[in-house]
Amino acid sequence: MKKIFLSIVFVAYTALALAQFSNYFDNKTLRVDYYRTGSKKSESIKLKSFIAKPGEWAGSTVHLTDPFNYGAHRVMVKDMETKKELYSRTYNSLYHEYIATKKGRKKSMTFEETVLIPYPKKAVEIHIQSRNKDWEFVSIETFQFDPNTTTTETIVSNNEVRKIHYSGDPQKKVDFVIVADGYSINDTAKMRADFETFRKGILKYAPFKTQKENINIWGVAAISEDSGITNPLKKQYLNTAVGSTFNSFDIDRYIMTFEIHTMHTAIQNAPYDHIIVMSNTDTYGGGAIYNFYADVTTGDQTQFVVTHEIGHLFGGLADEYVDPTVSYNDIHDLSKEPLEPNITTLVNFDSKWKHLIEEGTPIPTPVKKEFLKKVGAYEGGGYQSKGIYRPAIRCMMNAGGSFCPVCVEALNAMFKIYTE
Numbered sequence: 001m002k003k004i005f006l007s008i009v010f011v012a013y014t015a016l017a018l019a020q021f022s023n024y025f026d027n028k029t030l031r032v033d034y035y036r037t038g039s040k041k042s043e044s045i046k047l048k049s050f051i052a053k054p055g056e057w058a059g060s061t062v063h064l065t066d067p068f069n070y071g072a073h074r075v076m077v078k079d080m081e082t083k084k085e086l087y088s089r090t091y092n093s094l095y096h097e098y099i100a101t102k103k104g105r106k107k108s109m110t111f112e113e114t115v116l117i118p119y120p121k122k123a124v125e126i127h128i129q130s131r132n133k134d135w136e137f138v139s140i141e142t143f144q145f146d147p148n149t150t151t152t153e154t155i156v157s158n159n160e161v162r163k164i165h166y167s168g169d170p171q172k173k174v175d176f177v178i179v180a181d182g183y184s185i186n187d188t189a190k191m192r193a194d195f196e197t198f199r200k201g202i203l204k205y206a207p208f209k210t211q212k213e214n215i216n217i218w219g220v221a222a223i224s225e226d227s228g229i230t231n232p233l234k235k236q237y238l239n240t241a242v243g244s245t246f247n248s249f250d251i252d253r254y255i256m257t258f259e260i261h262t263m264h265t266a267i268q269n270a271p272y273d274h275i276i277v278m279s280n281t282d283t284y285g286g287g288a289i290y291n292f293y294a295d296v297t298t299g300d301q302t303q304f305v306v307t308h309e310i311g312h313l314f315g316g317l318a319d320e321y322v323d324p325t326v327s328y329n330d331i332h333d334l335s336k337e338p339l340e341p342n343i344t345t346l347v348n349f350d351s352k353w354k355h356l357i358e359e360g361t362p363i364p365t366p367v368k369k370e371f372l373k374k375v376g377a378y379e380g381g382g383y384q385s386k387g388i389y390r391p392a393i394r395c396m397m398n399a400g401g402s403f404c405p406v407c408v409e410a411l412n413a414m415f416k417i418y419t420e
Contacts, residue, residue, distance in 0.1 A: 021061040024079065024086050025118035029053035030152070031268070032075075032117065032126060032143065033261050037110040040099040045128050045141030048112075048261070050152045051268075057118045058170040058271035063417040064088075064118075070316035070339045071290055072096040073130050074137050075115040080123035080144065087117055091291035094258065100331045101249055112260035120147055135336065161270045164199045165217035170271035174211075174314070174418045176202060177272035179220040179263065181295075182240045182280035184227040194278055194298045195219045201303030202310065205402050207411050214419045218270040229255070229279045242266055244279040244295055253285040255295045263293065273418060274313050276306065288312035304400060311397050315411045318343045320381040320390035320398035334387040341410040342397060343381045344389050353391050353406040367393055375405055 031051040037044050064087045066074070071090030078085055095111045098104040117126065123146040129137040144150075159179075167173050178198050183191045203212050222241035230238050230245040233252055243259035246252060257263055257277060267275060275293035279285075284301060288294035288309035296306045311317040318340035332338050337348045344352045346363070356375045357363070365376025372393055381390035381398075390397075392404035403411065 020086070021064060021118065024121055025057070026121055026147075027056050027061075028119040029055070029057050030117050030119045030145070031264060032115050033264070034113055034128065034141075034143075035110050036093065036095045036113050036128075036140075037108060038095065038099070039108045040105045042108075043095065043130065043140055047141075047143055050143075050145060050150060052119070052152045052154055053116065053268050055269070055271055056170070058175050059116070059118065059273060060418055060420070061118075061171055062420055066090050067417060068316065068341075068414070070341070072339070073128070075117065076127040076129060076137075076139075077117050077120065078125045078127065080125055080146070083125075086120075086124065089115070089291060091115075092289045093292055094256065094260075094289065097249060097289065112258065114260050114264045120145060122147070135339075155265050155268065157265055157268050159223075159266055159269065160221040162195070162219040162221060163216075164195050164219045165203065165212070165215060167213050167216055170216060172419055173214055173216045174415060175216045175218065175271050175273045176276055176310075177218045177220060177267050177270045177274070178276045178278050179242060179267050180222050180224075180280070181242045181244045181257070181277050182224050182227060182229040182238065183222070184225065185223055187227055187280060188221070188223075190280070190298075191221060191278075194280070194302075197298065197302050198276065198278055198296070198306055201306040204303055205307050205396065207403070207408050207415070208307070208310070211412070211415055214415055216271075218272065220267045220270055222266045224280075227280060229281050231281075231283075242277055244277055246283070246285055248287065254287045255279055255285040255297060256287050257293075257295060260293075274310075276310070276313070290316045304396075308396055311403070311407065311411070315407065315414050316340055317397050317407055317410065318382045320392070320395055321383070322380045322385045323383050332382050332384060332388055338382065338388070340382070342391055342395075342404075342406050344377060345387060346377065346389060349377070353409070356391075356405055356409070364389060 031053045033048040035046045066088045069090050071092050074090045077087040126143040127139040128141050129139050180191050224240040226238035232247045242263040243257045248254040248256035277295040279297045281297050282299040286296040286305045286309050294309040294313040363377045377389040382388045391406035394401045395404035
């Protein structure tokens with residue numbers, strides 16, 4: 001009887017959510033391009049354009065508001081007249097990473113950003129928000145959009161979209177789009193092989209392996225003028241489809257693109273929830289930002305790297321290792337619980353993975369052989385050696401191997417908001 005009751009409740013909730021979507025949104029996508037400028041001291045937002053993205057809305061039509069709130073920023077859509085919250089998603093950004101560096105504390109810099117929202121049927125407010133010092137979201141800028149009066153742009157992309165792994169309706173699946181970068185017209189055979197390598201990597205480890213029927217993978221065959229990607233340390237500056245580069249934020253192996261608007265245009269013909277840039281170089285490197293995009297190279301460790309970076313991109317997971325070479329400073333406030341689900345300061349451990357720890361396991365947990373396969377709270381993570389604790393001695397988000405039970409739980413929870 002309990003199962004029947006819960007099924008009835010779920011059906012009723014789904015019907016109500018679908019009704020809200022159809023009441024307020026058309027089944028298509030509004031792309032919002034803007035610039036974020038600032039340092040750690042202050043920030044500002046400036047609208048570039050509203051763009052009508054081709055195709056149907058690829059996101060959930062049931063889970064319209066973000067239940068996790070992992071990110072440092074949030075886009076929130078409100079009805080213009082009633083101020084009712086209609087849609088929200090949290091995310092991180094290049095700006096968020098920049099202000100954690102020594103340079104970003106004082107020097108202002110401008111970054112491109114893009115958010116996608118369901119296409120409003122009525123006039124709405126689009127709030128671009130950031131967390132304040134108390135970690136509460138405040139609106140940095142508010143755009144007004146009225147489908148009857150606001151000008152939208154139409155941008156054409158001729159890039160071929162391929163089905164790399166297809167499981168069904170994008171609105172009920174997690175849609176990863178892989179965009180090729182640094183592939184010249186002579187690299188098309190390698191591109192096909194690399195798409196397949198990325199597919200195998202994405203689906204290799206649990207929970208992505210066990211959730212493969214809930215995943216679509218799309219490939220965008222963008223052709224670049226040059227073969228390879230930019231590497232400032234080697235004085236190699238190349239013209240590529242989406243502008244990937246080594247040495248982002250002065251970390252030599254950290255590959256990112258700062259051409260966010262160009263990237264979204266390159267992939268606009270594909271339905272997507274999450275973006276992975278496939279950079280054509282065998283040199284080890286990569287990077288990912290939660291609900292923003294990932295960038296991965298095509299070397300020997302590609303399958304491990306793409307899975308690790310998807311942990312950041314899709315799950316909001318933190319790195320669980322210590323790295324003194326990383327240029328971030330004071331990235332975690334030790335007086336608060338981190339936003340990421342797989343690291344803790346023990347300030348509010350009940351809100352993290354305490355429920356997964358076996359009785360008798362000491363907290364903090366010593367790094368000893370007897371605890372090798374046990375969930376605990378091991379000091380060192382999020383790049384910091386002291387005051388931050390991770391759930392496992394070995395994990396995909398640390399030194400490799402599979403995802404630990406804490407990360408698997410977090411990733412499976414994320415799947416639900418895309419597939420229910």
